[in-house]
Amino acid sequence: MLSKDDHASAQNHARVPIAAAIIALAAGGFGIGTTEFAIMGLLQNVAEGLQISIPQSGQLISAYALGVVVGAPVLAALGARLPHKHMALGLMALFTVGNLSSVLAPDFGSMLATRFISGLPHGAYFGVAAVIAASLVAPSKRPRAVAAVMLGLAVANVVGVPLVTWLGQNYGWRLMFVAVGVIGAITLLLIQRFVPFRPAHAEASMRRELRALKRIQVWLALLIGVVGFGGFFAVYSYISPTMTDVAGLPESALPLVVGLYGLGMVAGNILGGRLAERSVMGSIYQVMTAIVCVLAIFWVVADFAVLAVAMVFLIGVAGSSLIPGLQTRLMDASPDAQTLAASLNHSALNMANALGAFLGGAVISAGWGYKAPALVGAGLAVLGLAVAVISGLLERKAKAPARSGTDAALPDRKVPGSR
Structure with missing residues (x-):
């Protein structure tokens, strides 16, 4: 059964600017890019905070990457029957929870686990976001729509990563995860508001x-x-x-x-x-x-x-x-x-x-x-x-x-x- 918001989204699809929907999806890419790369500039701070060596803290990067590799095919297959909008919301919710849980991780082992969890929705989110964006435009414009979603990842390296790295270095490295969690929460609101609902394919x-x-x-x-x-x-x-x-x-x-x-x-x-x-x-x-x-x-x-x-x-x-x-x-x-x-x-x-x-x-x-x-x-x-x-x-x-x-x-x- 469709929610009231989903009915409104479907009825107002013609009035919702395509650009707004793509920006909403790109916001998720911005958050993902920020958490993926900002930690590289905070490895020394993380090592000192968790009382581990810098090479050990580097394993947090590997744990995230492993989550991406595992999560992309698994979550994409498990969510096959879901409407794409609901899948995007679910994946961004998992991403947000994973990053916020890193704020509370007390030791290296739990931090490894939260970083792995944060990486799980990465690939599947970009996959479903690309499919949604491509479906909103004419076939000849699909590559540009896909590129616009991926632009969030690129902009993260110019704005998000430097800003969050500065924040972590000056006010505590765990604030990096707070900031990314906030970005994730904002993305959830934007997707719910601007991305149109379409039922899943009958044969999905x-x-x-x-x-x-x-x-x-x-x-x-x-x-x-x-x-x-x-x-x-x-x-x-x-x-x-x-x-x-x-x-x-x-x-x-x-x-x-x-x-x-x-x-x-x-x-x-x-x-x-x-x-x-x-x-x-x-x-x-x-x-x-x-x-x-x-x-x-x-x-x-x-x-x-x-x-x-x-x-x-x-x-x-x-x-x-x-x-x-x-x-x-x-x-x-x-x-x-x-x-x-x-x-x-x-x-x-x-x-x-x-x-x-x-x-x-x-x-x-x-x-x-x-x-x-x-x-x-x-x-x-x-x-x-x-x-x-x-x-x-x-x-x-x-x-x-x-x-x-x-x-x-x-x-x-x-x-x-x-x-």
């Missing part, structure tokens, strides 16, 4: 969603994210020591570097959405090629401070430009299981984070220096581009018999000038 089911896992194009798209985006993370994971030890910047300049990276993400998200509107696969080819070039150039110019800083901005642009096209590609590859497919994108990106950080750290530990991850990243991006090309070729091959069959069924037509 967990089995229907799991069909996405049977499609080779879904797995290839995920592999593009894991390998190709892994190249991006190989560099960004070690950007601080690279900029100080290689480029020679003082530590005081690092906030500027991180801010430029965040601005690059915002610009890249917008650019990626517009490129994908022209051609989804074309945008993936273009962006993967750009990532290869940007990372290779960064390896060359990392010794020069001004050029290195400029390349950090371009790294943010190139990396973020991939997300809208990849998100849309996954939805296209599984049209009858879009929520699960779109959710898996964020599992893939968190696996890319782990892969890139591991390989980048491996070459640094081998004594190759802080510039080496850029070459590793460029190599991973080349592999990601190769996977994208294979995906495109397989798709064209699959469509060829259908086109041939259609052509064969048409009556013979005389070519002008023939007898």
Whole structure:
């Protein structure tokens, strides 16, 4: 049975601006991006507060990432029968409770648990938010709508992360979770007010969603994210020591570097959405090629401070430009299981984070220096581009018999000038 609010939302859909609904969904992305990245700047404060080592506090980041990887497919499948609006509300409620529970976590073990719980709705929320946003606009505008939802994540790196990091450093690190909890609560109100209600598909089911896992194009798209985006993370994971030890910047300049990276993400998200509107696969080819070039150039110019800083901005642009096209590609590859497919994108990106950080750290530990991850990243991006090309070729091959069959069924037509 629909609630009174849901009836009103459905009846007033025509009067609710699409922009308001997308901003409401993007607000959730803003909160998710803030909690995911702000803790990286507060690791020392967390370690002191919980009386653990900094490497131990780093496990809180891993616990969140593990929650994303596990939660995306599980929650997307379990919520298959729910109307998308209700699913978005439920996931944001879980996110809010998970972050607020971190405020009260008394020790390291309980903090690990709350961070894992906070990560569970991350991927599934972005998945269902992307599906909702795409359903509100014309088919040709879907990539831009998806990019607008993802813009919340990018803006978090420019506004939310610096602000909450400052708040945690000056007034106590647990306030970070209070702030994120407030953002989550505001998002719940915005979604309830502005996102229109639509009943779940009559044939929606967990089995229907799991069909996405049977499609080779879904797995290839995920592999593009894991390998190709892994190249991006190989560099960004070690950007601080690279900029100080290689480029020679003082530590005081690092906030500027991180801010430029965040601005690059915002610009890249917008650019990626517009490129994908022209051609989804074309945008993936273009962006993967750009990532290869940007990372290779960064390896060359990392010794020069001004050029290195400029390349950090371009790294943010190139990396973020991939997300809208990849998100849309996954939805296209599984049209009858879009929520699960779109959710898996964020599992893939968190696996890319782990892969890139591991390989980048491996070459640094081998004594190759802080510039080496850029070459590793460029190599991973080349592999990601190769996977994208294979995906495109397989798709064209699959469509060829259908086109041939259609052509064969048409009556013979005389070519002008023939007898």
